[in-house]
Amino acid sequence: MIQLIRGFKDILQPEGRLWQRIETEARRLFESHGYHEIRLPILEKTELFARSIGETTDIVEKEMYTFTDRGGESLTLRPEATASVVRAYIQHKLSGTEPIRKLYTIGPMFRRERPQKGRYRQFYQIDVEAFGIASPYVDAQMILMLASLLERLGVTGISAHVNSLGCPDCRPPYRENLKAFIEEKASELCDDCLRRRDKNPLRVLDCKNESCRKAMAQAPELLDKLCKPCAEHFATVRKELDKRDISYKVDKRLVRGLDYYTRTAFELQTDMLGAQSSVAGGGRYDGLVKTLGGPDIPAIGFAIGFDRLVEVIAQTLPPEECPPHVFFIPLGEKAMEKAFDLCMQLAEQGIHSETDYSGRSLKALMKRADRLAASLVVIMGDNELSTGSVTLKSMATGEQETVSMEGLIQTLVQGFRKA
Ligand code: HAM
Numbered sequence: 001m002i003q004l005i006r007g008f009k010d011i012l013q014p015e016g017r018l019w020q021r022i023e024t025e026a027r028r029l030f031e032s033h034g035y036h037e038i039r040l041p042i043l044e045k046t047e048l049f050a051r052s053i054g055e056t057t058d059i060v061e062k063e064m065y066t067f068t069d070r071g072g073e074s075l076t077l078r079p080e081a082t083a084s085v086v087r088a089y090i091q092h093k094l095s096g097t098e099p100i101r102k103l104y105t106i107g108p109m110f111r112r113e114r115p116q117k118g119r120y121r122q123f124y125q126i127d128v129e130a131f132g133i134a135s136p137y138v139d140a141q142m143i144l145m146l147a148s149l150l151e152r153l154g155v156t157g158i159s160a161h162v163n164s165l166g167c168p169d170c171r172p173p174y175r176e177n178l179k180a181f182i183e184e185k186a187s188e189l190c191d192d193c194l195r196r197r198d199k200n201p202l203r204v205l206d207c208k209n210e211s212c213r214k215a216m217a218q219a220p221e222l223l224d225k226l227c228k229p230c231a232e233h234f235a236t237v238r239k240e241l242d243k244r245d246i247s248y249k250v251d252k253r254l255v256r257g258l259d260y261y262t263r264t265a266f267e268l269q270t271d272m273l274g275a276q277s278s279v280a281g282g283g284r285y286d287g288l289v290k291t292l293g294g295p296d297i298p299a300i301g302f303a304i305g306f307d308r309l310v311e312v313i314a315q316t317l318p319p320e321e322c323p324p325h326v327f328f329i330p331l332g333e334k335a336m337e338k339a340f341d342l343c344m345q346l347a348e349q350g351i352h353s354e355t356d357y358s359g360r361s362l363k364a365l366m367k368r369a370d371r372l373a374a375s376l377v378v379i380m381g382d383n384e385l386s387t388g389s390v391t392l393k394s395m396a397t398g399e400q401e402t403v404s405m406e407g408l409i410q411t412l413v414q415g416f417r418k419a
Contacts, residue, residue, distance in 0.1 A: 007112070007121030009307075014319035018310050021320070022153060023106060026126050026304075029149050033141070035102040035128060040084045042108060046074040052083040052288055054259025056199040063111040077110035080258070081127035082285070082301055083292075089131055090294035099132035099297055106306070118276030118308050126309075128282075129301035131289070136233045139264040139284060140240035142302055146268065146280055147246045149304075155313055158279055160248035162241070162266045163223060164234040165202075165255065168287065170227035171262075175201055177220050188215035202255045208275075221252040230263055237264055260285040264300065272312050279312060280304040325416050327374035328355040329365040332382030339380065345409055351416050369395065375419065378408070 004010060011019060027037070046066050053059050065077040078084055085103060088094070094101050106126050113119055128145075130138050143160060150158055166174065182189070182197045182204055189197075189212050193204045205216055226234065241248055256265050265283035273279075282302020289297045326346065328339035339355040346353045354372060356365050362379065369377045379391040390408060393400045403411055 005121070007115035009120060009122070014321060015310065015314065017320045017322060018314060018317070019306070022306070022309060022313070023126070025152050026104075026106075026149055029145065029152065030104045030128060033102070033145055035104045035130075038085065038088060038103050038105050039107075040078075040081065040088055040105055042078050042110075043075050044078055044084055044087065046076040048083050048087055048292070049076055049079060052086065052258075052260055052292060053080065054200070056196065057203075057257055057259055059111060059257065063113055065110045065112060079111045080109055081105050081107070081125055081303060082129060082258075082260070082288075085127070085129045085301070086288055086292055086294070086299070090289060090292055095132065095289075095295050095297055099295075101131045102129075103131075104128045116275065118273040118305075118311060120307060124306035125303040126306055127301065127303040129299060131299045132297055133300075134286070134298040136236035136264070137240065139233075139237045139300055142282065142300060143237075143241060143248070143266055144244060144246065146282075146302060146304070150268070153309075153313060154317065155309070156316070157272055158268050158270045158312065160246065160266060160268055161251035161254050162237070162248055162264065163251050163254040164226055164230055164263050165261050165265050165283070166222055166226050166230050167262050170225060170230055171222065174220070174222050174225045177225070178202065178204075178222075181219050182216075185215040188212070200259070203257070205253050206255050223250070223252045233263055256281060256283060260288045260291075262286045266302070268304075270308075270312055272315055273308055276308060278305065279308045321373060322352070323373035323375065324352045324354040325374070325419070326351070326353040326376045326378060326412055327365075327369035327372060328353065329362060329369065329377055329379045330355060330357075331362060331380065332385075334382045335380045335385055338385060339378075342378075342409065346412065349413055351413065353412075376412070376415065378403075378412075 049064060050060050059079045064079055066074060069075050085105060089101060104127060107124065108122050109125050110122050112121055115121060147160060165171065178201045179197065182201055186194065189204065190207065190209045193207050193212050196203045204212065205219060254265055254267055261283040263284040263286065267281040268279045269277040270279055271277065280302055284300040286298040289295065289299055328342060330336040330339040336357055343353045343355050356368060374395055377393045377395060379393065384390055388405045389402050390405060391400055392403045
């Protein structure tokens, strides 16, 4: 038997309903904040990701699904959505008439990481981006909107971490400082950190390796070295969060794994997913639109790891079943034709009913109704049909009544609306 690819997964029911519920709630909330959906291809030119995410990041160095197509072009399955959203923003000149654009997109991303709980090679993101607003109020709005989504979904046990990564004025001198510190500690660091120290020294700060953590414990912090505008920006973000009583933590070691960030960076973390603690992450990327050939426009965004969010919610929420309201048990050819007709009519009224075309016995079909957890069954034999009435039975109480065929649909619809 052919199995699916390692690190990929099928989403089956009843889990699928949880995905739908989250998506519906997210769309509703985003639209009410003025964000609108865009849909983008999952394949892009490789260069787009190399130039935006950063040549020395793990994603670009080791995780992308890149191949040469039959025309000799290097293409990559998108490892994240931000680069594509920025590409579309520039390509369609969305900044032209109205530079402020608030967008979201939902779909699969691909990273060839080592698969484990909460980490897949195809995973889904709910990605949100806002262009054209430099103000820290939009940073706060993003974090608050994310927190509100989680609250609406009944999520607990997630904490928000925020930091500021500075700007092209204050980050370079800090980087030099940090590099000097790393040099002193070089003998205690892992190979990955040593490889990264020149091009991406900030990543050394969030290495999970115990000896690297110890060695870096006294490292200088960027948050203490921000320039005045960056410090004020961060202070306003914090002030807005404080006013709203959302619980968050300033995490000086939060650096994120993508190179495009400036100023505010944030992550929602949980301890419910083992090593994969980040449920959502994002931040400001004021230079990226320009780097990719567009105008000098600030931007900020975040992405929720959809798979991880589902896994967190599923731990506290029983799977939502979707039983039919009615199960028709047809006993005979004519009854089957009638049952089919009734199912079609109820579906048109938004009511889910089921029937069975196997011709099996009443006992067998009662068992199936029970398995499906239908609320009501309608037993209809050819003889009963000729007298114009059928038997309606409540599966919960076992009560039975005879109902005329004429009034059946109305009775079922009324019962459904009351339930
Ligand atoms: P990211 O932190 O790389 O950021 O990914 C965002 C979220 O996607 C993570 O917090 C995690 O929940 C989920 N995720 C990442 N990799 C995997 C994986 N292999 N399996 C399952 N879930 C995963 C970004 O992608 C940025 N584009 C976010 C952003 C938008 N920044 C600004 N705008």
